[in-house]
Amino acid sequence: MSVLVYIENWDGKLKKISFELASYAVKLGEEMSQPVVALSLGNVEESELKKLGAYGITKILSDANDAYATLDNRAIAKAVAVAAEKQGATLVLMANNNLGKAIAPRLAVRMKAGLGTAVLGLPISITPFVIKKSVFTGKSYGFLNIKSTNKVLTLSSNSFGLVEKNADATIESFNADLTAADFETVVENTNKITGKVLLQDAEIVVSGGRGMKGPENWAPLEEMAELLGAGLACSRPVSDEGWRSHSEHVGQTGKIIAPNLYFAFGISGAIQHLGGVSGSKVIVAVNKDPDAPIFEAADYGIVGDVFKVLPQLIEAIKEMKA
C-alpha cells in the first residue's frame, strides 16, 4: 500500500499548491505508515521535479507525454488510476483546484474509492478514516467518514502549509500507455493570466464590493494587491455588473478562498459572501456603514470612506516595505 500524490504543472512549472500537497502527503504517509509516491503528468524538467525533495518527496513518477497539456479530464483520470494501480496506492491525493476537482470524481469512480473534496488539514483520524471539510459553503464543518478501502482526497490550499524536509527525490520515468485517441479535448485558444497572483494560491487577497462604485475605481485595489503580492477578488454584485471578471468572484456561488489575510473594501458582507471567505485567518473590513454585517466576520475594521482609507493604506504599506 502507498499514498500517491498527483503533482500538477502549468507550462512545465510546478504549481504553488504542489509543494503544500507534497508536504501533506509526506505527513500523511508517516501517519499511515505508508510510502509516498509523487506523480507528474506532462513535460516537466528534472530540475523542476527535484524541487519536491525539499518537502520530503523521495520518489517521483514522471510521464512526459505532451498531450497532458490539453488537461483532458478523462485521460488524466485514467493515467492517475494506472499509476495508482502500479504503485498499489490505496489513497490518492490532489489539489482542490479546477483541475483537481475535475479529475478526482472520475478517479474515485475508477478506483471505487470514497471521495473527500476540499479537505481541511490532516485527517481527524486514520482508523476510521475521517476528514474535516467545510459544508454549507463555509457556514459549518462536516466530518466525513470515508469507509471504502480506496480513497481519493482533494486538499484545500493553505489548510496545511509547507513543511520543509531535506530529501533527495529520485525520478522514474512512467508510461500510462495512453494513446492519441485518449485525448479528446481540443484546445483552440489559451488565455493566460500572467504577472498576477492566482486567487487560489494567494496568501493575501484584496477584494472590492459595490462600495467601490465602479470599475474605474479599481486602480488603488490593484496597486495594493501588487505591493502585497496579493490576489484580487470581488463580491457578487461586482461580477454580475461586469465590473470585474467572474473568475474574481468570491462567495457562495463564486470561489471559496481561505487566505491568511482578506481585505474587504466596500463589501457589506451578505451571508453568501461570508461563506466564501470565512475560512480566512484574518479578515479586515473597510466600509462606511458601521452596521454592515462584514464587521461581525472581521477581525479588524475601519468604519469610513474606502476612497479616503485606501490611499493611506497604500502609503502605510509602502512605508512598511521601505
Add this chain to the structure above:
Amino acid sequence: MKILVLIGNVPDTTTKIKFNADKTAFDAAGVQWIINPWDELALTRALELKEQHTGKIESVAVANVGKVGTEATLRKALAVGANEAIRIDAEPVDDYTVASQLAMVAADYDIILAGTESADYNGSAVGGMLAELLDRKSVSAVSGIDIDGDKLKITREIDGGSQTLKMDAPIVFIVQKGIAKEPRIAGMRGIMEARKKPLHVVEGAAVEPLTHFDKFELPAPKAACIKIAEDQAGELIKRLREEAKVL
C-alpha cells in the same frame, strides 16, 4: 440533441444552518428549498441554447435524486422552461450513490450539465462521477457553452487563465458562474404549464455509499472586531504585522 440538467435540491442560500441535538444531521425544520444555484444557471443556459438553436437542441430535461419532497424543486425547473423532469426515488446519500442513480437515466442524453458543486455538502463530485460511470468525456469549470456548426464551443477556467475548446457530444459539462448571466425566473404562465408537464418517477437502485458524515460542527464564534479610526491606516498595518502576524 437532447440536454439533461442535473438538479440539486438545497436549502436557500440565506438559510441559517442548524443541526440536530447530537450534531449528526442537518436540521431541515423551516428550511426553504431551492434549485442549487449553479444548477439553476446551467438550466438557464440549456434553455437559451434550445431557443437559439432550434432544430439542433430538441429538448431540455432535468433530473434529481430525492424523495417525493424534492418534486417542488423539479416543478420549479419545469416552470422555468424544462420540457420534462425525472425524479429518481432514493435518498441522496453520498456523491457516489447520487451519480450511480443518475447514470441509470442519463445515457439517453447527448449533453449533460451539472453545477460545479452543491450548496449543501459542497462535494463537487456528481458531474465528474457521472461522466466516468457513463465513460464519457467531461469538461469542468465551464463558464461558456455555445454551438458552432456541428461542434460545441466551450470556455473553461483553468488554474492560470481560461481556454476555449471545441468538442462534440456526447459530453458532460460541469459548469460554474458565468455560464449564464442571471438565473431565469418562472412566470405565471410557466408555473401553470409546469403542472401539466411530465414528471417521471424512477425507482432508485440499491447502491452502497462510500462515505458518510459522522458529525457536523458550527464555526466557533468570532471575537469582536477591533475597530480602528478612519485616519489611522498606519495603525492597522502595524497591528496586522505585529499582532496578527499576517504581513
